[in-house]
Amino acid sequence: MNSFPARTQSAIEFAADLLRQSKHAVLLTGAGLSTPSGIPDFRSTGTGLWAKDEPLEVASLTTFRTAPQVFFNWFRPLASQIYNAQPNAAHFALARLERCGRIQSVITQNVDALHQKAGAQNVIELHGTMQTLTCSQCYHREDASLHLGAFVEEGRIPRCTRCGQVLKPDVILFGEQLPQAAWFKAQREARRCDLMLVVGSSLEVLPAAGLPMQALDRGAHLIIVNNAPTYINIRADAVLTEDAAAIIPAIAEKVFNG
Ligand SMILES: [Zn+2]
Known part of the structure; x- marks a missing residue:
């Protein structure tokens, strides 16, 4: 962990603090989480x-x-x-955070089931x-x-x-609607959370990209870990423009061990 630059390290610590303090944290993940597992976007x-x-x-x-x-x-x-494909270090760290009650639900745009393979329980698969x-x-x-x-x-x-x-x-193919039950559930989670953690999504695909806005509008905190900027970075509490597989285990480590 000492290998991160000071700015990155302090963002990791701030993100970990937000996770520790939250009562209902919700995760939103996209393709960038699975690219280190060898799955292209x-x-x-x-x-x-x-x-x-x-x-x-x-x-x-x-x-x-x-x-x-x-x-x-x-x-x-x-x-x-x-x-x-196999889950990477970020999938495992996120599953551990869920198991310990730090994350309440996992909304994902990925179809690869790597969250579940890593042990995640409450997974909402927006794109099937x-x-x-x-x-x-x-x-x-x-x-x-x-x-x-x-x-x-x-x-x-x-x-x-x-x-x-x-x-x-x-x-879900182009020309298809999102699975309705999953979409309703995701919206409900976005509206009730006090913290949304976005990992590996550039937030370019609607309607999933609108979920962080729904969370912010109800006063939730927002953390974004993605290797490219997103439209909503300016409103986030913490932004880490980095690879998820490197950053997420470091955040989890900080949550558990201070
Ligand atoms: Zn048949």
Whole structure:
């Protein structure tokens, strides 16, 4: 911890103080939390995933419905990275903070389930999940573990075990609404928290990007840990423009050991 510059160190200490004092802290996480685990940002350009295809087109509900093979060709490398990914030090530190009652709930824009793999309990998945798939015909929901291996390794398109129709991963594609229950829950948490900790999100994707504003409007404190500036940095109590995997364990350490 001594290796941080003085300014960073004091921001870490201030963030830890806010976490210690809060009664209901809520976490909001995005792609930047999982990039150290080897998962590229699902929605941003320059990750290699979008090298050949236009994201709005290929990662859309329309493409899934009209050209499933095109969709699954695009989806396979991403699925492979998620399938093989492990939580990083920040995921584990955040899960520990939750376990000890310092964080009440985890709102995430990520679909990789790395929070859960690290031991987090109360996770609200705003953009869906890779853990399940749903039949596009009979709506039967199936565990991804039944299909993901064969899809990632052999390219076999997942099909419903009941009716044989193509299964859609339960991740939110362009052109799809957020899962309603998750969105309502996230808004409720944003409005009732006294501290919101944003980690690894540039807050560019609506409506999730509006959640910190809802928290601030009700008097909550705001901490932002992200390696790029966000629109709301100016209103945050503490800003750490750094990699989450380096900073979050240091904040957690400070919360537990002073
Ligand atoms: Zn089916």
